[in-house]
Amino acid sequence: MSRERDFITRLSAFATHPAARGLKDDAAVLSLGERDIVLTHDMIVEGVHFLPGDPPQDVAWKLVAVNLSDLAAKGAKPLGVLLGFPLGDADWDAAFADGLEVVLNAFDVPLLGGDTVSGIGPRHLGLTAIGETLPGMAPARGGAKPGDTLYATGRIGAAGLGLAVAKGERADADDWLAAYRRPIPRLAEGQALAPLVHAMADISDGLLIDAQRMAQASGIGIAIDLDTVPIAGDRMAAVTAGDDYELLFAGPADLTLTPDLAPVTAIGRCSEGSGLTLFDRGVPVSLPSALGYEHNKA
Amino acid sequence: MSRERDFITRLSAFATHPAARGLKDDAAVLSLGERDIVLTHDMIVEGVHFLPGDPPQDVAWKLVAVNLSDLAAKGAKPLGVLLGFPLGDADWDAAFADGLEVVLNAFDVPLLGGDTVSGIGPRHLGLTAIGETLPGMAPARGGAKPGDTLYATGRIGAAGLGLAVAKGERADADDWLAAYRRPIPRLAEGQALAPLVHAMADISDGLLIDAQRMAQASGIGIAIDLDTVPIAGDRMAAVTAGDDYELLFAGPADLTLTPDLAPVTAIGRCSEGSGLTLFDRGVPVSLPSALGYEHNKA
Numbered sequence: 404m405s406r407e408r409d410f411i412t413r414l415s416a417f418a419t420h421p422a423a424r425g426l427k428d429d430a431a432v433l434s435l436g437e438r439d440i441v442l443t444h445d446m447i448v449e450g451v452h453f454l455p456g457d458p459p460q461d462v463a464w465k466l467v468a469v470n471l472s473d474l475a476a477k478g479a480k481p482l483g484v485l486l487g488f489p490l491g492d493a494d495w496d497a498a499f500a501d502g503l504e505v506v507l508n509a510f511d512v513p514l515l516g517g518d519t520v521s522g523i524g525p526r527h528l529g530l531t532a533i534g535e536t537l538p539g540m541a542p543a544r545g546g547a548k549p550g551d552t553l554y555a556t557g558r559i560g561a562a563g564l565g566l567a568v569a570k571g572e573r574a575d576a577d578d579w580l581a582a583y584r585r586p587i588p589r590l591a592e593g594q595a596l597a598p599l600v601h602a603m604a605d606i607s608d609g610l611l612i613d614a615q616r617m618a619q620a621s622g623i624g625i626a627i628d629l630d631t632v633p634i635a636g637d638r639m640a641a642v643t644a645g646d647d648y649e650l651l652f653a654g655p656a657d658l659t660l661t662p663d664l665a666p667v668t669a670i671g672r673c674s675e676g677s678g679l680t681l682f683d684r685g686v687p688v689s690l691p692s693a694l695g696y697e698h699n700k701a
Numbered sequence: 702m703s704r705e706r707d708f709i710t711r712l713s714a715f716a717t718h719p720a721a722r723g724l725k726d727d728a729a730v731l732s733l734g735e736r737d738i739v740l741t742h743d744m745i746v747e748g749v750h751f752l753p754g755d756p757p758q759d760v761a762w763k764l765v766a767v768n769l770s771d772l773a774a775k776g777a778k779p780l781g782v783l784l785g786f787p788l789g790d791a792d793w794d795a796a797f798a799d800g801l802e803v804v805l806n807a808f809d810v811p812l813l814g815g816d817t818v819s820g821i822g823p824r825h826l827g828l829t830a831i832g833e834t835l836p837g838m839a840p841a842r843g844g845a846k847p848g849d850t851l852y853a854t855g856r857i858g859a860a861g862l863g864l865a866v867a868k869g870e871r872a873d874a875d876d877w878l879a880a881y882r883r884p885i886p887r888l889a890e891g892q893a894l895a896p897l898v899h900a901m902a903d904i905s906d907g908l909l910i911d912a913q914r915m916a917q918a919s920g921i922g923i924a925i926d927l928d929t930v931p932i933a934g935d936r937m938a939a940v941t942a943g944d945d946y947e948l949l950f951a952g953p954a955d956l957t958l959t960p961d962l963a964p965v966t967a968i969g970r971c972s973e974g975s976g977l978t979l980f981d982r983g984v985p986v987s988l989p990s991a992l993g994y995e996h997n998k999a
Contacts, residue, residue, distance in 0.1 A: 406788050406791055406794070407788060407817050409791070410786070410788060410794055410795075410798065410817055411817065413795065413798040414784075414798055414801070414812060416802075417801075417802045417805065417806075417812065418811070418812040418813070418814075419811075420781060420811035420812070420813060422781060422811070422813050423781075423811065423812060423813045423814055424814075426814060428814070429814075430814060431781070431783065431813035431814035433780060433781065433813065433831070435733070435736070435833075436735070437734070437735070438733070440738065440831075442781075442783055442813060442814065442829070442831065443783070443814065444742075444783040444784070444785050444814065444815045444816050444827070444829050445785075445816045446785045446787070446816050446818045446825075446827065447818070448787065448818050448819065448820065448821060449821075450821055451818060451819045451821065452818070482731060483718060483720060483721075483729070483731065483740075485729065485740055485741070485742040485829060486712075486742070487742050487743075487744045487785065487827045488708070489744070489746065489825060490704050490705060490708060493704055493707070496704070496708055497708075497711065500708065500711040500712055503712070503715075504714075504715045507715065508715075513716070513717075513718035513720070513721065514712060514715065514716040514718070514721060515716070515718060515720050515721045515729035515731065515740060516716075516721055516722075516724060516726070516727075516728060516729035516740065516741065516742065517742045518741075518742050518743045518744050518827075519705050519708055519709065520744045520745070520746050520749060520750070520825075521746065521749045522746065522825070523746060523747075523748055523749065523822065523823045524821065524822030524823050525821045525822050527744075527787060527818075527820070527825035527827075529742070529744065529785045529816075529825075529827040531740070531742050531783060531829040533731070533738075533740065535733075
């Protein structure tokens, strides 16, 4: 069992408020009568979530995007963000501030506050994003039902290719690097889908691991037809790579979005039972040893 | 000019949403019609805000207390917290979780969510606290008016003495160590005072520096009568030491609280003009070279 899972299990013992959703979702949903407030806090760490050489402007983009992606998965409209920032090199910090302004403008989200501290060692950056939905409208990770169709937005794997480009392991198209460094949270898609779906999460750690978590949280089995998944690059690498920030959701058959939004593809189905199973043109495929990115696997 | 001030000045250029309050307050106040949501995010860093040898349970207490203190200064009732936690040593992390449960129970505040990451190097812990007030009820740091009386709750300087005990620089009473390691946010006092005061902030970096910031944010002058300030230990050390988390506020003369709450003492007055001036039994006293704790002074 991973250290992360141990720690979250320990916290879950006292995180019993309904807004915490058993710590199974990536965001908290606080019911305030005429609206629900959606709250998420993600940290990114230098050397873990971004490379020391990544441009600070892109690090700012990523910090905001990963948090807005959690709001997107709840169908929430962003209300603002708080920044937790360890001060370090003045030039780096100034470039980060420039990038923060750019990304917040891009998604029309206000900076509301936060904290600056004296940082020591690798940068640990934190962001809290606050959003709102109509009451009861935020889908849970654990709401998928037997008979549901499983869907994903967009294309899977581009960020993984971009990471390889960033590491100098391959020289490739700029749009892959952009997918890794400047992911686009699916805010409009999430808001359009929230009233229609039974369960939704973003694909942050890898399609397979995020699908397995949805199966587990929902108490059902999920089967993915690998041949139907829109991918970039090698298939098994794509479905186990993280950082794409597409949406994974379960709901009735024949869900579509308007043409101005990201394409939606049916990639599998939900059934009684448990766990994740894979198929390729109807033929069962073994699960790879690693389904995606796991924090602090022991 | 400090690096912190440079960075916040840069952020202020685009943090123009009214809820951000020009980044002059320690918390954001988001108006949502029938209530205001108060949001604060504070980080604490190992080696900066706590000592590597501090018990993890006390670190958890402090992380929660410093954030709840920001809610207290807005008169907000806490609704919950989100934790940003870098995983490290399993025993330390388990003890931290134990301490988190204790402090959240002590103040009846639910854990709503957050994030765990792989930490590297000194621990950077983040917490977001969410609270609520009636509409328009959260006092600003910058609302003090000429003619107002300046007040503080409790006693100043105990945490500074406790820090010296924790560093082994003096052997002294246990309650000083407790004041440093387990400060009590003045939540009930803040809620009682909010409707009565014109400006309020918590004393986190030192009485003198926090009073100077209130004068600056309010566009007024503040005079403190040092002989009236309830202190622990040496006077000038007490009024420049941080971490006490008492409330500093300005309002009409003769403010008092009910006897079940912390004592409130008039310690000075507000006037036209600018800056901070000090008196001892009516005689002007020079400002010390350092008014309190400043982050990253260049």
